[in-house]
Amino acid sequence: MAAVTLRRARCWCPSLLQFFRLPVAQVHLSRPAMRASQQDFENAMNQVKLLKQDPGNQVKLKLYALYKQATDGPCNMPKPGVFDLVNKAKWEAWNSLGSLPKETARQNYVDLVSSLSPSAEASSQGKHEADEKAQKSKDIVVTSEDGITKIVLNRPTKKNALTFEMYQDIILALKNASTDNSAITVFTGTGDYYCSGNDLTNFTSAAGGMEEAASKGAVVLREFVNSFIDFPKPLVAVVNGPAVGIAVTLLGLFDAVYASDKATFHTPFSHLGQSPEACSSYTFPKIMGSAKATEMLLFGKKLTAREAWAQGLVSEVFPDSTFEKEVWTRLKGYAKLPPNSMRISKELIRNNEKEKLHAVNAEECTTLKAKWLSEECINAIMNFVSRKAKL
Numbered sequence: 284m285a286a287v288t289l290r291r292a293r294c295w296c297p298s299l300l301q302f303f304r305l306p307v308a309q310v311h312l313s314r315p316a317m318r319a320s321q322q323d324f325e326n327a328m329n330q331v332k333l334l335k336q337d338p339g340n341q342v343k344l345k346l347y348a349l350y351k352q353a354t355d356g357p358c359n360m361p362k363p364g365v366f367d368l369v370n371k372a373k374w375e376a377w378n379s380l381g382s383l384p385k386e387t388a389r390q391n392y393v394d395l396v397s398s399l400s401p402s403a404e405a406s407s408q409g410k411h412e413a414d415e416k417a418q419k420s421k422d423i424v425v426t427s428e429d430g431i432t433k434i435v436l437n438r439p440t441k442k443n444a445l446t447f448e449m450y451q452d453i454i455l456a457l458k459n460a461s462t463d464n465s466a467i468t469v470f471t472g473t474g475d476y477y478c479s480g481n482d483l484t485n486f487t488s489a490a491g492g493m494e495e496a497a498s499k500g501a502v503v504l505r506e507f508v509n510s511f512i513d514f515p516k517p518l519v520a521v522v523n524g525p526a527v528g529i530a531v532t533l534l535g536l537f538d539a540v541y542a543s544d545k546a547t548f549h550t551p552f553s554h555l556g557q558s559p560e561a562c563s564s565y566t567f568p569k570i571m572g573s574a575k576a577t578e579m580l581l582f583g584k585k586l587t588a589r590e591a592w593a594q595g596l597v598s599e600v601f602p603d604s605t606f607e608k609e610v611w612t613r614l615k616g617y618a619k620l621p622p623n624s625m626r627i628s629k630e631l632i633r634n635n636e637k638e639k640l641h642a643v644n645a646e647e648c649t650t651l652k653a654k655w656l657s658e659e660c661i662n663a664i665m666n667f668v669s670r671k672a673k674l
């Protein structure tokens with residue numbers, strides 16, 4: 284059986300920003316010679332897209348190298364330039380396989396994927412285990428107290444940027460919260476930021492490159508936003524600091540938004556060569572009118588908390604010095620209201636447009652998938668990753 288041993292280490296390539304401090308994979312393939320069929324190979328490729336846990340960049344590089352070796356044979360590309368960090372790392376991983384035969388690369392790819400995938404038994408274990416996973420996730424902390432389920436974005440060193448794993452954990456946390464004993468569910472962030480939006484390295488660290496990241500991203504995004512559209516209880520955002528990208532657009536699907544006066548609201552989609560998501564192409568013009576929505580979604584105008592309140596995106600703004608105390612006192616009071624009444628009232632409001640929201644979500648995801656592969660977007664992301672430019 285293939286065994287993957289992970290050890291934490293500083294990266295072998297000091298210039299690769301996002302590849303720093305990531306697990307290094309040592310893959311020992313001691314399995315007796317076997318032939319993986321083309322079908323096994325394709326199944327393994329599909330399995331990779333469904334991995335719930337990010338296997339780390341080193342494993343992803345290994346997967347990429349084995350995939351290229353299995354499909355194209357030995358590395359036949361010119362070595363990318365020294366500043367093309369991501370492609371250079373990929374090239375090196377592929378080139379390191381030398382003249383490994385295609386069949387062996389295919390088998391090693393299948394073995395590696397099967398060592399990463401949870402077994403059928405593990406994935407069919409009950410909800411209890413699912414709850415535990417959400418609770419244990421280090422980047423999303425879920426607690427339930429005083430009738431409130433709190434979902435905290437807990438990645439302050441990265442301004443709470445959302446990784447693929449965090450999207451999956453939030454989907455799970457919302458699923459659990461929809462049936463737990465709490466009356467309301469609240470999102471907030473740890474540290475000085477509420478959330479800096481999508482983790483831009485989601486796109487640069489995918490084993491199969493941008494194409495694979497775009498396909499996976501569109502699937503994950505659609506399911507993620509659906510879980511907000513369908514969430515049955517009052518959903519409240521406690522915006523403790525700046526919010527960027529999807530952290531802002533999602534607010535149009537919340538039932539109440541409370542903001543510190545230190546919070547800002549920024550949707551730099553055009554700067555990033557991207558387009559709006561989380562149904563904001565529908566909710567924002569509805570909330571603030573098309574002229575103001577255009578300033579945010581097309582021109583990337585950053586709003587202060589008071590401006591966002593004036594546009595109807597925020598329910599109320601509080602001085603930062605008393606924000607936490609005032610908001611949580613208020614929410615604890617709301618959580619004592621009859622839960623079924625709140626749920627039914629929300630259902631009445633949401634049912635008027637649920638179908639529309641699902642259709643908008645689907646269309647936005649399709650559009651984004653194409654945008655993520657555009658030159659405009661790839662350049663913007665590479666600029667961020669290589670720190671040449673900041674918003």
Ligand SMILES: CCCC/C=C/CC(=O)SCCNC(=O)CCNC(=O)[C@H](O)C(C)(C)COP(=O)(O)OP(=O)(O)OC[C@H]1O[C@@H](n2cnc3c(N)ncnc32)[C@H](O)[C@@H]1OP(=O)(O)O
Nearest residue numbers: 440441442444479480481482483484500504527528529674
């Ligand atoms: C699959 C579904 C996809 C859904 C798509 C959604 C679209 C979006 O959400 S678009 C918005 C994406 N977000 C951004 O463009 C923000 C990018 N970040 C920044 O511009 C800046 O980091 C900041 C303005 C948020 C903060 O700047 P500041 O100077 O105060 O701090 P930094 O030193 O830049 O950041 C600290 C640390 O955090 C990392 N980081 C911050 N934001 C992100 C991010 N979005 N993705 C990845 N990493 C992020 C930053 O790289 C720093 O890390 P290091 O200390 O390791 O360098």
